Amino acid sequence: MAVALRSMMMFGAICLMIGCVTPPAEKPWNAYVRYLGNALEVREVRSSEERGFVVAYLAAENMSPFNVKVRYRTTWYDVSGIPVSTVMTRWTNRTVAGKSLLEIKVISPRSDVVDYRFEIEDI
Amino acid sequence: MYKILCMLTFSLTLIACSATPVKVDTQNDEAPTVMGLDYRDFEEAAAALVQSILESGVVVQPDGSRYVLVISRITNDTMLHIDTDQLVKKIRVALLKSGKVIVTTAMSANGAEDAMSYQARELRGDDEFDQSRVAGKGSLVAPDLSLSGKIIQRNNKMNSRTTQVDYLFQMTLTDIETGLAFREDEVPIVKRGSSKTVSW
Numbered sequence: 144m145a146v147a148l149r150s151m152m153m154f155g156a157i158c159l160m161i162g163c164v165t166p167p168a169e170k171p172w173n174a175y176v177r178y179l180g181n182a183l184e185v186r187e188v189r190s191s192e193e194r195g196f197v198v199a200y201l202a203a204e205n206m207s208p209f210n211v212k213v214r215y216r217t218t219w220y221d222v223s224g225i226p227v228s229t230v231m232t233r234w235t236n237r238t239v240a241g242k243s244l245l246e247i248k249v250i251s252p253r254s255d256v257v258d259y260r261f262e263i264e265d266i
Numbered sequence: 267m268y269k270i271l272c273m274l275t276f277s278l279t280l281i282a283c284s285a286t287p288v289k290v291d292t293q294n295d296e297a298p299t300v301m302g303l304d305y306r307d308f309e310e311a312a313a314a315l316v317q318s319i320l321e322s323g324v325v326v327q328p329d330g331s332r333y334v335l336v337i338s339r340i341t342n343d344t345m346l347h348i349d350t351d352q353l354v355k356k357i358r359v360a361l362l363k364s365g366k367v368i369v370t371t372a373m374s375a376n377g378a379e380d381a382m383s384y385q386a387r388e389l390r391g392d393d394e395f396d397q398s399r400v401a402g403k404g405s406l407v408a409p410d411l412s413l414s415g416k417i418i419q420r421n422n423k424m425n426s427r428t429t430q431v432d433y434l435f436q437m438t439l440t441d442i443e444t445g446l447a448f449r450e451d452e453v454p455i456v457k458r459g460s461s462k463t464v465s466w
Contacts, residue, residue: 194326229363230356231313233306234294250320253364 176201180265182211183245188261195254201247201261208241212266217249220258227252236266301431301463302346307455311435312356314453316364319439324448325366325411332368335361336409336442339375344419344433353417353435372406375414411448412440429461 175188183203190199197219205211214234219227226232229252239245247261290297295306319325325333337358340350361367371380378384383406389395415437422430432454439449 193321194323196320198321230309230360231317233309233313235310250317252316252320252360255365 175199175259176203176261176263178203178261178263180211180213180263182207182265183213183239183263186244190259193250197251197256197259199247199249199251199259199261201245203239203245203263205239205241205243205245210241211239213237213239213245213263214266215245215247215261215263217247218260218262219251219253219256220260221253221255222257224258227256229253299457301429301457301459303344303348303433303455305352307433308352308356311453311455312353312360315435315437315451316357316360318437318451319361319449320364320366322449324439325361325364327366332366333411334407334409335367335369335411335413337369337374337379338412338414338440340414341416344417345421346419348417350415350417353415354413357413357437367411370407370409373409409442412442414438414440423461424458427461428458429463430456430458432456 172185172188176185178185182205184206185201185203187200187202190197192198199217214236216232216234218232219229221227231249231252237245249259251259292305299306327333335358337354340354342348342350358369362369372378372383383401387401389400390397392400415435418432418434418436420432420434422432424430433456435453435455437449437451437453438447440446441448
């Protein structure tokens with residue numbers, strides 16, 4: 144009984160240690176992408192800073208063998224979490240060929256932007 | 267009685283058929299496009315051109331200060347009666363909001379865009395005005411960059427019933443000191459529809 148208790152405590156301590164040393168998980172894609180359809184599968188979302196502006200990139204694959212018509216837009220947020228009003232946040236239509244990649248690269252309208260969301264809708 | 271009822275029904279039908287004006291939600295307008303150019307096309311072109319300018323990095327000063335931009339000639343080479351400010355104003359607003367560029371209205375390709383900058387200077391020496399508040403000589407800021415462009419339209423008949431209209435939004439950002447085009451881009455907006463639809 145004492146051995147079992149000791150093993151459990153050691154296991155718990157190891158779990159705690161692992162928990163402490165594991166780096167925090169990156170935000171999942173769904174934190175940056177809102178897509179309720181099922182034809183596309185998000186492959187990659189990443190962002191970088193270029194000359195003070197945030198550059199965001201999204202790649203999503205059309206899993207079906209057929210053309211899929213979608214529209215997308217990117218909303219940018221300032222440090223207060225308020226959407227930034229800009230002409231660059233607008234719906235854009237795209238036709239994604241079957242089994243091919245939809246790639247979107249956008250740049251923030253201002254340098255004080257800290258967050259963004261891609262919205263993709265099937266049309 | 268029957269006649270009155272018939273007339274009332276007819277009147278109600280007429281009222282129901284008349285098109286009631288509706289305000290368009292410009293953030294989410296799903297109405298079909300037109301063969302000409304509407305506000306959505308200008309927004310699309312402006313957004314693409316602004317993205318092109320910001321991506322290039324040519325408007326980013328190393329010391330964080332702003333470039334002064336002057337709006338040069340934007341030519342409407344289409345068959346449409348459009349005001350090119352529909353495009354230019356959106357680009358100007360977006361560049362101003364970027365914090366990297368400020369536009370001068372003291373000059374443009376056709377003289378001062380806002381003549382008041384010069385008219386207010388005519389108050390120099392006028393005793394009726396507080397001279398300390400009148401703009402002094404040498405206070406206008408000369409531009410660093412110039413924005414010029416052109417909107418082109420080409421109609422192509424695809425068959426007896428279908429016409430394709432190509433609209434090309436061209437833009438050049440010139441460094442005034444050197445005369446070199448720092449950034450050039452072209453945004454095509456192509457429409458295909460009935461040949462019966464007039465696009466001018």
